Amino acid sequence: MSEKPATNIFSKKPSRQALFETCVSTFFRLATYLVIIAAGYLFVNIAYNGSKAVFTTKAPFINIDFLTQKPQTLHVYEPKEVTTEQQKINAEILSTKAKRNALGSGEKAQRAEYEAHIESLEERYDILDEQRVEGRLMFSDSEYRQLDETPSEELFKYSNYAYSGGGIGPAIIGTCLLVTGSIAIALTLGVLCAVYLSEYSQPGKMLQLIRLSIMNLSGVPSIVFGLFGFGMFVLFFGWGVSMIAGWFTLAIMALPIIITASEESMRAIPKGFREGSLALGASKWTSIRTNVLPYALPGILTSSIMGIARVAGETAPIMFTAAFALRDQLPWEGLKEPTDFFFQGVMALPYHIYVVSAKIPQNEYTRNMQYGAAFVFLFIVGFFALSSIILRVKIRKKYKW
Amino acid sequence: MAQTSTPSDMTDENKPIIEIRNFDFAYGDAQALFDINMDIREKEVTSFIGPSGCGKSTFLRCFNRMNDLIDIANIKGGEIKISDINIYDKEVDVIELRKHVGMVFQKSNPFPKSIYDNIAYGLRIQGIKQKSVLDGVVEECLRGAALWDEVKDRLNESALGMSGGQQQRLCIARALAVKPKILLMDEPCSALDPIATAKVEELIHQLKKQYTIIIVTHSMQQAARVSDKTAFFYLGKLIEFGKTDDIFMNPTDPQTEAYISGRFG
Amino acid sequence: MNRYFHHELHDLRSMLILIAEKANEAGRLAVEGFLSSDLEKTQHAVKLDDEIDALEIAIDRASVRYITLRSPVSSDVRLIFVAIKASHDLERAGDEAHSIAKRTRNILTRDGSVQNKVEIEAMSKLAFGMMKDAINCFLEEDLDLAESIIEQDKEVDRLNKENFKNLSMALRDGGIDPATQIETILISKSIERIADHAKNLAEEVIYLLTGE
Numbered sequence: 001m002s003e004k005p006a007t008n009i010f011s012k013k014p015s016r017q018a019l020f021e022t023c024v025s026t027f028f029r030l031a032t033y034l035v036i037i038a039a040g041y042l043f044v045n046i047a048y049n050g051s052k053a054v055f056t057t058k059a060p061f062i063n064i065d066f067l068t069q070k071p072q073t074l075h076v077y078e079p080k081e082v083t084t085e086q087q088k089i090n091a092e093i094l095s096t097k098a099k100r101n102a103l104g105s106g107e108k109a110q111r112a113e114y115e116a117h118i119e120s121l122e123e124r125y126d127i128l129d130e131q132r133v134e135g136r137l138m139f140s141d142s143e144y145r146q147l148d149e150t151p152s153e154e155l156f157k158y159s160n161y162a163y164s165g166g167g168i169g170p171a172i173i174g175t176c177l178l179v180t181g182s183i184a185i186a187l188t189l190g191v192l193c194a195v196y197l198s199e200y201s202q203p204g205k206m207l208q209l210i211r212l213s214i215m216n217l218s219g220v221p222s223i224v225f226g227l228f229g230f231g232m233f234v235l236f237f238g239w240g241v242s243m244i245a246g247w248f249t250l251a252i253m254a255l256p257i258i259i260t261a262s263e264e265s266m267r268a269i270p271k272g273f274r275e276g277s278l279a280l281g282a283s284k285w286t287s288i289r290t291n292v293l294p295y296a297l298p299g300i301l302t303s304s305i306m307g308i309a310r311v312a313g314e315t316a317p318i319m320f321t322a323a324f325a326l327r328d329q330l331p332w333e334g335l336k337e338p339t340d341f342f343f344q345g346v347m348a349l350p351y352h353i354y355v356v357s358a359k360i361p362q363n364e365y366t367r368n369m370q371y372g373a374a375f376v377f378l379f380i381v382g383f384f385a386l387s388s389i390i391l392r393v394k395i396r397k398k399y400k401w
Numbered sequence: 402m403a404q405t406s407t408p409s410d411m412t413d414e415n416k417p418i419i420e421i422r423n424f425d426f427a428y429g430d431a432q433a434l435f436d437i438n439m440d441i442r443e444k445e446v447t448s449f450i451g452p453s454g455c456g457k458s459t460f461l462r463c464f465n466r467m468n469d470l471i472d473i474a475n476i477k478g479g480e481i482k483i484s485d486i487n488i489y490d491k492e493v494d495v496i497e498l499r500k501h502v503g504m505v506f507q508k509s510n511p512f513p514k515s516i517y518d519n520i521a522y523g524l525r526i527q528g529i530k531q532k533s534v535l536d537g538v539v540e541e542c543l544r545g546a547a548l549w550d551e552v553k554d555r556l557n558e559s560a561l562g563m564s565g566g567q568q569q570r571l572c573i574a575r576a577l578a579v580k581p582k583i584l585l586m587d588e589p590c591s592a593l594d595p596i597a598t599a600k601v602e603e604l605i606h607q608l609k610k611q612y613t614i615i616i617v618t619h620s621m622q623q624a625a626r627v628s629d630k631t632a633f634f635y636l637g638k639l640i641e642f643g644k645t646d647d648i649f650m651n652p653t654d655p656q657t658e659a660y661i662s663g664r665f666g
Numbered sequence: 667m668n669r670y671f672h673h674e675l676h677d678l679r680s681m682l683i684l685i686a687e688k689a690n691e692a693g694r695l696a697v698e699g700f701l702s703s704d705l706e707k708t709q710h711a712v713k714l715d716d717e718i719d720a721l722e723i724a725i726d727r728a729s730v731r732y733i734t735l736r737s738p739v740s741s742d743v744r745l746i747f748v749a750i751k752a753s754h755d756l757e758r759a760g761d762e763a764h765s766i767a768k769r770t771r772n773i774l775t776r777d778g779s780v781q782n783k784v785e786i787e788a789m790s791k792l793a794f795g796m797m798k799d800a801i802n803c804f805l806e807e808d809l810d811l812a813e814s815i816i817e818q819d820k821e822v823d824r825l826n827k828e829n830f831k832n833l834s835m836a837l838r839d840g841g842i843d844p845a846t847q848i849e850t851i852l853i854s855k856s857i858e859r860i861a862d863h864a865k866n867l868a869e870e871v872i873y874l875l876t877g878e
């Protein structure tokens with residue numbers, strides 16, 4: 001375009017193309033930022049609200065009770081003076097609002113007066129609310145029972161809230177047990193199946209079909225797995241609502257991920273290792289055992305544990321098969337026979353979150369429980385994921401090619 | 402000096418260790434090898450040359466039944482006899498066969514273990530665990546592969562830390578550990594630099610005192626340098642087989658002549 | 667690093683030296699037969715020539731084999747070409763010895779002994795000295811020696827011309843059988859040819875050592 005000869009043939013020339021490039025990259029950048037913001041908000045929200053329940057201001061800074069105790073009914077005593085005052089103010093706000101709403105469109109001065117009044121009332125209410133929070137007494141069920149005498153009914157207004165006190169100890173234990181058990185079952189079954197599919201089976205239409213159906217299995221809604229587990233393990237096998245039924249249900253749900261991932265990892269092992277060992281007179285299984293599985297293990301473990309961690313977050317499959325909304329005893333308490341350990345229902349964090357957020361009347365105290373449980377749950381899942389990554393790094397270091 | 406070769410001095414040499422008779426081989430419906438007849442003699446280096454896809458690697462893999470791994474591979478006719486036993490007989494245990502017929506692959510494939518464990522692998526899977534036995538075999542094989550002096554101080558280091566040429570010689574040493582009679586080499590130098598290639602060739606020259614070696618190679622110079630006999634394959638057929646001197650200096654078949662002089666296609 | 671097939675080059679070198687020694691010996695025997703009127707020596711020379719011919723064929727074969735199978739380069743390939751060319755030169759030198767032997771035999775059968783020896787002795791000393799030097803400079807890779815051989819060739823040429831002059835004069839004067847005179851001229855010519863081959867050898871050694 002320019003008349004004079006260009007001194008540098010690589011110099012930049014403005015064009016539509018360049019503008020288009022900039023637009024596209026900006027668009028991609030914005031989309032990415034959006035995702036980061038959304039994810040960030042999610043985590044910060046849970047962490048912020050959850051830490052209120054999990055951490056305390058006093059040493060040891062962790063709310064041990066919350067992490068170890070059972071969910072309990074919360075007994076609350078609020079100072080009567082304050083609450084009655086609040087009630088009065090509330091009533092006045094409502095009546096003023098009603099009056100304001102009744103006004104015609106012409107009376108601007110009157111409307112402004114009402115609005116100012118409502119505002120001052122609301123300020124007063126907030127101050128009182130702070131007093132109420134400071135002055136109230138809260139007892140979990142166990143504490144409540146140990147009280148020698150309850151605070152006087154004269155001074156305090158008594159109310160109680162189910163599931164809002166105590167902690168989530170049994171749910172944490174239950175979740176850990178469910179996850180570990182289902183990892184064990186799913187890994188064993190999944191790896192065996194993957195070894196067979198990738199190493200032994202005859203390639204062909206049949207195998208394609210099997211692979212396809214396994215992949216499709218991961219698209220089945222979790223509630224369907226729940227129902228299947230309920231029908232199969234709980235009813236047909238007669239295991240009842242029990243940990244073992246939960247293990248199998250979760251394991252079966254995780255199987256598609258594990259089989260696909262394991263096959264992938266095994267396929268990624270160079271053909272040379274197999275051929276090399278076969279050519280040295282190794283049998284097929286020896287060659288797989290010594291020269292395929294060890295090198296595929298990091299991949300298998302990582303993706304499998306990640307898969308399980310995802311599946312463990314599902315509420316639906318354990319809802320019918322393994323989870324109790326509330327259980328007084330910890331899993332190792334009150335066993336008649338050792339095998340009973342497997343045939344008992346447990347509490348689980350996802351189900352607990354579901355219960356406290358959907359099954360009981362909501363109030364200012366349940367919020368704490370929900371976020372606390374969610375935060376701890378996030379932490380546990382993160383822990384499993386992290387451990388799988390550490391495991392992979394360790395094994396990879398040992399077998400590197 | 403240059404020996405004149407007559408058919409007679411091919412017969413009164415050592416007895417053939419591998420005899421291939423009317424061998425036909427196919428992948429599914431696609432026939433890969435047509436009516437191969439060949440005698441391979443003990444303690445000789447035989448090289449297979451020919452353009453890509455001519456079936457030489459396939460043929461090589463028939464000697465230790467590596468093609469068994471491919472489901473659609475099937476023998477359509479003929480037989481391969483090693484030491485007078487048809488290796489495709491039902492009685493033959495592939496594992497025993499593979500101990501007898503070692504193989505080195507195109508891409509050096511040391512296991513991601515230590516040098517020591519790589520050599521010991523073949524014995525360990527046979528259940529030999531005594532350290533003293535393994536130590537002896539490891540040293541013997543590494544010496545046999547002219548690798549001992551280079552690696553004796555780092556036997557416990559990963560084999561993957563070795564150079565490409567060393568890795569390939571390690572694979573040869575590993576194959577020697579199970580004491581084969583025959584060594585198959587599938588383009589063992591195709592990924593190596595000239596010096597590493599020279600070392601491997603030198604090794605082949607040394608090894609032929611004890612082993613019968615069959616080598617597939619794309620490098621005609623290599624075939625000319627290392628082998629006693631050369632077989633030229635084209636489109637699944639054995640076109641010409643004879644002494645390397647004759648094949649390269651005075652081939653009888655015009656196709657062989659065209660291929661080795663680069664006038665092919 | 668020496669490759670296992672490099673000994674083949676060494677063998678080739680040895681064969682080349684052997685053929686050179688034999689060619690030199692054949693020439694020396696033939697000329698000695700002439701100078702001392704010794705029929706036996708000439709016969710010996712003829713026999714040597716046959717061996718030389720066989721050796722030349724062997725060297726050619728080995729060279730072609732080495733080129734085909736070992737794909738030599740650089741000094742190795744030069745050595746092979748030198749081997750081919752030198753063996754050819756030496757074979758020619760052997761042929762010259764053969765012809766000297768044959769002509770000596772003719773003279774001896776005709777005249778009983780050689781009368782006119784002109785400058786043959788000095789000439790042959792020079793020519794075979796050159797040949798020996800040529801072998802030595804090949805063995806010891808001595809460039810200076812090779813260059814000095816080329817100088818010596820001029821002296822042999824001069825002697826040959828002198829012989830020719832003397833003999834043609836003698837032919838005019840008569841006395842001795844003209845056939846003998848002509849044969850002596852041809853013998854002188856043959857020695858001159860042997861010196862030429864020695865010169866060629868020296869040039870080939872220079873090529874081998876410098877590539878030029």
